[in-house]
Amino acid sequence: MRFDDRRKLFLLALALPAVVYIAVIALWPLAQGIAYSFFEYNLLRRGGTKTFVGLQNYVDLLTDKTGQRALINTFVFTIGAVVFQFVLGLGLALLLWRDSRFNRICLAFLLIPVTITPLVVGLIFRALLAVDYGYFGYYLAEWGITSPRGLLAGTTTALPTLIFVDIWEWTPLVALILLAGLKALPSDILEAAAADGATAWQRFRLVILPLLLPTVFLALVLRMMDAFRVFDSIFVTTGGGPADATNSLMVYGVKQGLQFFNIGYASAIANVSILCIALMAAGFTLLIRRADVKANER
């Protein structure tokens, strides 16, 4: 056998186990999920028989009040959380850019929220915001800043509160990613800009930001995809309530699928979120490409 053929076979043998694994345990269920979404398929009703209903599940999701609400909430949550995380994260990253002992200690602290089990984060905030014994909740209610039932129980305040929790949890991650990008910037260009007498703002806007753009998009797409899949923190704090005010696509899907065993409808919910995530990812991939090309032209 020729060497090239042997190499091909060898590489194939290395790749095959993972490809087969993903095909059987991820892609096959995924395909099944797509198929299920066209059926009325409930394990608890009529002995779990399947009836083909075409696009009915999707129509239901988009016309149903709860479904619409979940879709809107998910988008509001994603955009709200990611915008704040980006602004605050960029600020933090710029502050921590200079290498000093103090900054290194701050960095270690930044890791803490990122590594705490998300479930525990939800529990912590739930306790802190409790009106009768929580440190925040008690005084906020006592001083009349919030309604006596607390932030998480109000239909208008619950979602912003959860967005705030997400910002607390993930801003450090955005900061860490942007910081890694800042540290990788070519120092000669930055020095040249400083030597030319550019002000700090000019340097930031004209030199740093354009060069940092690929990292910025990377951080944004990462957070967007994760925020869109938000589940843990909502599930343990409000469970989607009050009155669907914080219901997200994932929470709704899990409820429909794994509590009511409404497999067809839940699959439709899952597929809609996959579609949204795929569209966002595709958009950002294009932006990253363009930014990469621009950065290389400089």
Add this chain to the structure above:
Amino acid sequence: MIPVMWLVATAYKPPKDMFSSPPAFLFEPTLLNFRRVFEVFDVWQLLKSSLVISIGSAVLSLLLGVPAGYALARSRWRYAIGVAYLFLAVRTVPIIATLLPFYLMMRDIGLLGTWWAVILINTTLNCAFVTWMMFSYFRSLPKDMEEAALTDGCTLWGAFWRVALPTVTPGIIASALFCVMFSWNDFLVAMFLTNSDSKPLSVALLAAFGTKDITWGTLGALAHFSTVPIMLMALFLNRYFVQGLTKGVH
């Protein structure tokens, strides 16, 4: 930082101060809550489940993902990059989409309620992640050293195992770190695929919450076990952690 301090403080708070209204800021620290945790929960069993699931999935993911990442990075096949992107896409799929059919699949082959079910499904996401990450590591590695080793009479396996692999150790450590963290922190999958014997720490935490005889103090103490190991790991492997964040998707 306040939320973290609260978690720590609560765990050492005596039960009588737990629900005082207004909340008590000063209290005598106590280890009572930790003693209570061991009375109510089989902490060692829960830790063991969490460990088996996260280490098991990490090992399996590395075994599958590292060679695949290498093969895709070195392949001259036109669609190799496409396959690599497919792995990346698998990682971004919300788990609910695969969990339902996977649940039915596990029920049919009788693995429901075992560690295996959780390991298998966590490994899909983890393996996809490892493959993509190692793909980008190997791709940024010059081929010269392997070519030289091959002309010196090294086997193909030797070029992979003894020449290429040692140079990407940081990537492997970062991948392993993320796999362990991901499985350790998950509760959604484990909640539906395990039973009372095989449930990990995270599921126990969720189940304990809201039960009458379990106070926030006990919960806080139990959360220590769930949070501290990962935090320590990330702090000690700080460098790899940040590397993984930036390389994992780019």
